Amino acid sequence: MSSGKADRYLTQPRDSNTLTQTCSSNIQKITQNTAKIKSMVNQLGTEQDTSELRDGLQQIQHFTNQLAKETNKHLKDLGFVSPSSAPSEQRQQKIQKDRLMNDFSAALNNFQAVQRQAAQKEKESVARARAGSRLSAEDGVSEEQLVSFDNQDDWAPTITQTEEAITEEDLVLIKERETNIRQLESDILDVNQIFKDLAVMIHDQGEMIDSIEANVESAEVHVDRGTEQLQRGAYFQCVCVCVWGGKEGRKEGGVCLCVRAWVLSGPGVPG
Incomplete structure (x- = not known):
């Protein structure tokens, strides 16, 4: 810093x-x-x-x-x-x-x-x-x-x-x-x-968000082992991103987010 x-x-x-x-x-x-x-x-x-x-x-x-x-x-x-x-x-x-x-x-x-x-x-x-x-x-x-x-x-x-x-x-x-x-x-x-x-x-x-709507789904937390996975679905003009799992085998929470007109993408994101 x-x-x-x-x-x-x-x-x-x-x-x-x-x-x-x-x-x-x-x-x-x-x-x-x-x-x-x-x-x-x-x-x-x-x-x-x-x-x-x-x-x-x-x-x-x-x-x-x-x-x-x-x-x-x-x-x-x-x-x-x-x-x-x-x-x-x-x-x-x-x-x-x-x-x-x-x-x-x-x-x-x-x-x-x-x-x-x-x-x-x-x-x-x-x-x-x-x-x-x-x-x-x-x-x-x-x-x-x-x-x-x-x-x-x-x-x-x-x-x-x-x-x-x-x-x-x-x-x-x-x-x-x-x-x-x-x-x-x-x-x-x-x-x-x-x-x-x-x-x-x-x-x-370290989370990915992908959306064109400023609307946030209620967070649903799951404790699980595994690597980070990204699921993305489209319905008309609303795209929501769910991030599950954690890094290096540690337990992490998951969250679904939709944020107005802001799409953050990276390598390895499935289409």
Whole structure:
């Protein structure tokens, strides 16, 4: 390990149990927050759609995104914790980490889905606001023409003032929602990066993953002797990888994973 990496982890918690518990708690919070976000997103564009709702949605979404980044960091920290000297405890630690990565990936998949749904609804809201602004301005012109048509001196400036007032009000709303969209898109990219990091962590452990879906199957652990085997199956556009067995005749766990748009391959992988 380089000195830079060593310095980086000097201040990090090195206890495996503490890191595992923190990750597990964070994953549970992400799952709970995702359910809340989904409920709030479903209210967008309805009578319950208010500025307070959107502010609350923005806050919980961004907080959950930060929670995901923190969890990702703790999972990386687990890789720097000195393994137990007992082989049985080493296997248990590996199984726990595999389960955490599975649960984390599944939680991220659901979280990113509601992120994308929220971004889409925000874009639709901006489009409606822009269209409504144009219609309101046109209605204002027509109304002023009917009311003040005989007074040509007062008519033109009144129309201009009406259009400016409507445009200023709508622009504030549009800018706020466009800011929300940019933040959502930035947070979605953060989650994409976390998926990449998860793939690298798994690969660094000597496991192979092959998938185009960000969906993780529940881990099914088998204790067995033998060499590492890879099984890969395709169903429409979903490819799942199962890694079984261990290296050098040691007992190891097995895990099935699917990770969005990330395929890690190597020699000896059967087609």
